[in-house]
Amino acid sequence: MGKVYYVSKNVGLGMLVLAVAALATIIALSIAYDKERAKNRGKPGDEATDSTSMPPPPTTPFIPKEPWDHYRLPDSLVPLSYNVTLWPRLEPDARGMFVFTGHSAVVFRCVKETDLIIIHSNKLNLTTFYGHHAKLTGLGKATVPTIQKSWLVVKTEYLVLQLHSRLAVGSLYLLYTEFLGELADDLQGFYRSEYIEDGVKKVVATSQMQATYARKTFPCFDEPAMKAVFNVIIIHDRATVALSNGRDIDTVDSVIDGVPVSVTTFEPTERMSTYLLAFIVSDFVKIQSTQNNSLLVRIWARRKAIADRQGDYALSVTGPILQFYEHYYNATYPLSKSDQIALPDFNAGAMENWGLITYRETALLYDPMLSSTGNKERVTTVISHELAHMWFGNLVTLQWWNDLWLNEGFASYVEYLGADYAEPTWNIKDQIILSDVHKVFAVDALASSHPLSRREEEVNNPAEISEMFNTISYSKGAAVLRMLSEFLTEPVFAKGLSSYLNTFAFNNTVYTDLWDHLQKAVENTPGMHIPHTVHNIMNHWTLQMGFPVVTIDTRTGSITQKHFLLDPDSVVDRPSQFNYTWFVPIKWMKTGVEQQQYWLLQKTDINSQMRVSGEDWVLANTNVSGYFRVNYDLYNWDRLLSLLSTNHQALSIINRAQIIDDTFNLARAKIISTTLALRTTKYLSKERDYIPWDSALRNLDYYILMFDRTEVYGALQAYLKKQIQPLFEHFKTITANWTKVPTKHTDQYNQINAVGYACGMGVEGCRELIKSWYRQWMENPHHNPIHPNLKSTVYCSAIAFGGVEEWDFAWRMFKNATLASEASRLRAAMSCTKAPWLLNRYLEYTLDPTKIRKQDATSTIQYVARNIVGMPLAWNFVRARWGYIFQQYGKGSFSFSNLINGITKRFSSEFELQELKKFKEENLHVGFGSATLALEQAIEKTTANIKWVTENKAHVLKWFTEESK
Template identity: 55%
Template sequence: MGKGLYISKSVGITLIVLAVAAVATIIALSVVFHNEKSRTVEKPQINETDQWKSYRLPGTLSPQYYNITLWPRLVPDANGMYIFTGHSGVAFTCVKETGLILIHSNKLNYTLTPEGHHAKLTGLEGAKAPAINKTWLEVETQYLVIQLSETLQVGKIYWLYMEFQGELANDLRGFYRNIFWLLLLLKFVTTIVATTQMEPTDARKAFPCFDEPAMKAVFHMTLIHPSGTVALSNGTKTITLRNQNVLQTKFKPTLKMSTYLVAFVVSEYSSIRTAAETDVLVRIWARRTAIEAGHGDYALSITGRILDFFQSYYNSKYPLPKSDQIALRDFDAGAMENWGLITYRETSLLYDPITSSNKDKEWVSTTIAHELAHMWFGNLVTMKWWNDLWLNEGFATYVSYLGVDDVQPTWNIKDLMVMTETHKAFAFDSNKFSRPLSLPEEEVKTPAQINALFNTITYSKGGAVLRMLSEFLSEPVFARGLSAYLKQFAYGNTVYTDLWGKLQEVVDADPEVNLPATISEIMNRWILQMGFPVVTIDTRTGNITQNHFLSDADSKPSRSSPYNYEWFVPISWMKNGTVMDRYWLLEKNATHDPMKTNSEWVLANVNVSGFYRVNYDPQNWQRLLSQLSTDHSVRSSVIPVLSRAQIVDDAFNLAKANMINMSLALRTTSYLSEEREYLPWQSAIKHLNTFINRFRHTEVNTKMQKFLRSKVQPLFHYLKNITADWTEILSSHTDQYNQLNAISLACTAGVEDCLDLTKMWYRQWMKNPDKNPIKHSMRSTVYCNGIAAGGSEEWEFAWNLYKKSVDDAEAELLIYILSCTRKPELLNRYLNYTLDPNMVQKKHVNYVIRHVANNVVGQPLAWDFIRANWSNILKEQKHASFFTILYFTTKSFSTEVELKKLELFKEEINKAGFGTEALVVDESITITKENMEWMQKNKGEVMQWLKEELA
């Protein structure tokens, strides 16, 4: 036998037991390994329940490009509705594993697939698309929700296709219809324009899309439209095909951009354009009659030049081959910066050199510059989310004035920005209910919350704060930082810290810039807390303090501050006319010895270079007022013109906040009989109008009128002399504005020469309407005062012109001047006309009531009209319009009787079940109570000051 191993019985039993145990262990380990393996390989469970209840997209998908075809019907269907039909597809990448597709959709009706779904999903570039389990529309959060049978694969690209129909409504949102009338053969013909307004959240009303600013993509557009119409979109037209009775126009794909910048228009408009050899094709589109009348010529003449300025300023080439700009009759905003196809309200783009005023020309200029500034700041580089909207709008506001200054260097427009933007921002931001420029993302979710950001803080304060930043950096350094920012983040999205970072890089590389802290440390205090400081300088001690300025001294801010309402304040200042080195106030209290003085005057915030107000000790206030009163060569005054205007504005606002006496504020106007510049006069008139309105039914009024006459008569006669008895046009832009101020205030104050002048001019116009003798820049003021001094004949003349007007600018001017009559029966008739859309267009109703309410005779009539017709006004006007009308009608209320009427009005609205509107009345009640307190506090002091001033 062969060689082998011998094992005893006991050992064998032991080995068997061990073997069984080993097998059991192996089996157990195998089970454990299998379970572990299963857990590793099994796909994670993704909790996507109710994601569609969130207003923000989950960030699981990233759109790459859209193919969109839309067909607007410019005639009503059998049900009397205007509709559009369309189909679109979007290619998107899965960036996070998900079994759910959320795409924005609002008020769109879908053609269902044979499986009963709203959409079809396929894979691209080899990806396999899972089946769709279920689709539905989530109305509240505005989604088309698509649940899948399996999850999408990360990194794979998919194609989502949908067919849909929407209403081409007249709500000025999304894809909507615009109506204008053509006068053909002595008959008005209605014409429909199909146009868009996507910002901020209405692209989803035109086509299903990932409607958030960070969801940038490329858009391929095709429009089907009637013969005889022109189709426009962001891209350049590639081809137009004729198919029976319709045309099909395709456009080149856009650059990568946000959905809110998508635009398309179908119209019968005509255009003018730049020469073919220009680098960028600029076209101005409008109604054919407006183009033929030359109303688009001014816009065409400046658009290319402003584009060139921004290309140089940003050191960045305009990336598109064309810039279409189109004027629309019905447009909710002033304009919209759609990339390559900017849409405007007619009055924001068209300028009639015969009938338009200087103010109209300035408005067209700044609006065009604002929108073109967005081509880089907003379109090329876009804020990541709407909470940083100020990055778009604040920059466009500030640099728009630089653009206009380049094409109109004699206008002094950069100084005018202080009056137009900074003062407006001061007024809004001194309210306890203001807000920071940049809000936390969680505060901005819903469409309503996003829309609420489009206000004075975003635009005007944003522009003013950036002006301050540019001032203390210097404009060249600021521009270099912007250029670096645009270059790094082109076609992307940013937050404000990205901008601070690029500016800091430029500052660090420039030894000439000396800052006390980083850009972030300085600027975050200005954008992350609401409000602004008042800096108080005591020239007796050199002590400087800062405090959060609130116009209501007894109020508290409505939100806390991460910086305890302290700012890093750049103080530019001068002493007795000598400009001193900038001083930085970095804490609540500090001492700066050079500001200590016994006899020299100190002026801080020279030329309003910073976003703050300034107060002084009484002795320094007196020295400043003495300087103003004794320096009669005001045009060469050692106190700059902007600072003269700011002294007045600061003083009245400080008095309102109980920081100085009202008589001190009024004393800042004592020198005005020597003032010849527009800005100080405009600042003073703004505040003096408050006194005119509040005291017009009291015994103070007579003395106030006498005071005003004494101050404005020298200006009135000065301007009369330098214009050769009003026959010559002043060369200065601001002088022409001051001419209007002089005429308006002189007529209001009862200067006989002014009343005779305006009556004579108006009568000359009535005799020969086609040869108007009144300079167009003066017409608004002259017409108003001519109607005020006249009677029924003057009013009927203007009313007939309004009924025949087809130009928006002309109509709005006539709407205003008709409210100027002092005849109660005419004003009552005018108010009643607003109830009939055949007499006063619906879009003008708000303005009619507001203008009548601003008339001393019309104010009580407008109030009676609102109380009698409030339900009809609410029915026909938006909630915001009702608020505006009520505010303008009751803003001067200051008596117990007026307060009681408001409280009864609130009860009436409440009983009718209009709770929200009753809250609007609450605002008027609050303002009335504040006015009553103001009158009680200031009436005696004002009366005493006037007596002394006129003695």
């Protein structure tokens, strides 16, 4: 027999009030929702026809006049604590809607005299109290003003209360609200995830609050600096379990409004930001362990996933990674438990909610029999990234989203350190060069790039905030912080970091606070010397966009730096207070011998040590420790290329990759010749290591994208076939004719490159091998003979070489897959078919969530666009349905910008550029949301591609023709 349910004293209102009010608001919301749904009913794409024929509205700028017209909260009120009760309904109501009801009481202090209460609220129906949306109470001796009027502001997502008199500075007040919201499948706020298990449809109520979605769940002061303590109660079906940030301290059975429920109360949270809140109700199960005799670590997932032991690996690495960070930060884990949960529907890769981290299934679940080495690495690095945030981001939080780069860039850097501790044989720290440094160079070399740290006034509304979650914030942030750690040394960096975290625990900071503590660490380290303060050095890297190319003339010792632009003719409109000059730390070697680090502090300098003669050579930026590219005089380039051809192992793996990546990009920027860049690939027939090969293939992929629709492609294919064949034969030998798995972690990756490109370039025996493996699987679907490492490559190639039978088989396997990473591989592979009607059918599937989950829709369209046959189909598909796609996926999605990038990668003709500009003009009234910057960059990149192809096509064709003989 369950205990009687009671409501917290701080709230002081019974659940019966909520239940009665909820019935009325459910009806009101349902009617409003039905009206909205009726307006938007019809097939996806219908409204696209309307949108293209509608004239754009007048573009008069909106000028805020009232406090509620601004997207930023006034600084008059500061929240202290919340009592939040939520009741999600996992069954649809009579109108077919899923809803949640709840109530919240926030205690806040008045710090500036005001007669307004402005608090965030979005898409919530609020119960009225005597004609007002909320009830205000004074605490202690505070006199409470009466509410004159209250209203909701849709544009800025506020609930506003106008008071008859002013609140008193220093006094405490309590604001109580009751609300109802839709438990929609939009992947935002408190939302609904659905999946099928044992033939039964199941529903999960889960959440994603970052960046601005807590306000969709309950009225709150929804800014990162507005930290508070949260007391959470969740009402849920008795057959389910409820989770939140804190540990559950009590679960009792009750009956509310005739419904038998369980009521779970959680321990109060630490002082934290709203974007880190998490609420989940499901019938998931867990595995668990205890760290240091007290910390509870749990992995939650679907019952079938846990039964298949897909959570075991995540549990095994979580403990060591937590221990690493405790030691690295010199700060104990601040909470009593660490929950991690794998969700069937989740828009991001993972989210660092404090104490309850949410993941896509592919980022947390691993099956040792079915998952690949890449899946395993992804689980390790994503867990490491999210656990890094438990201190950096959660314990100490940046004041506003303009400094998001420090939060995400830091986690993107130290994830390699945590993963390396958990899996020391992988040598994973080197991979930051491919995954972050080279990746972000491509974006940061555009004239439309932006600085890491933007001014606060540049980042206001939710779309501008979402746009900050981009490659610059994550990957440039990681690269620049890695450079900082390199020139300070890791011990000094960690010492300053620990001081910063312990000083600002449970509070908010700005990025300069970290520089202060790193500077103190420098000053307290005997013998430590840097040429300027940490502030001065780092301001050059964070307050101006881009990066330099450092040119060294080894005949004279002359060294210069210049802002590197992929298109040297592009115009940089953004001014720089440093005139695009950086303080550049250069680690370098002379003929294989490491030299003392050198700092380039102005545009030009002379370093006589860098003068060489004869067979000597200079290599700068050893191990790519700095965030810059390097160019040399032609004589030094010749000596380095000669070294590659005669003794490539004299250079480190990372620096071989650097030489390739630098030359290809210097050539695109017209700093060196295209043929010089191509010459760096001639030694590859002798290369066996993954990182240089991957660097080369990524750069040659640009040539494939630019030329796979032209006569150049035949010669390019013949050359690549010649270079990849020895690698293919190498792996055939060391795997005993494909029956064994390479021992080294990176060799397993390079085997994938060898097989994939060998088949693509027509190496003899490759296609037959792949087709036979896939055919064996088709003949016996219960036994897949393909090793997990090679599945992505084999599936894609077999479907590309096959027809409808191969595609339909993959679709059946996709629908029946019980492991998310296997489903993900098949989903990507189905885009590889060369049959246009199959690709068009597949694109239509992305609009049907019963076929392709909403979280996967935009990436599936990108996969189709990657296919030479699919690119124009995907482009036409997106253009025709932009209004619908934007409405469904674009408004706040972090990954939405990738859709524009993915579709336009091959654009290299004047016709495509004009189409892109026309697309922008015709959809200005619809908007582009978090893809706004991506669209500008697509136009810039297409313009650069056109020029590059025009200038280089003849040279490239000649070179590949001669070298492929």
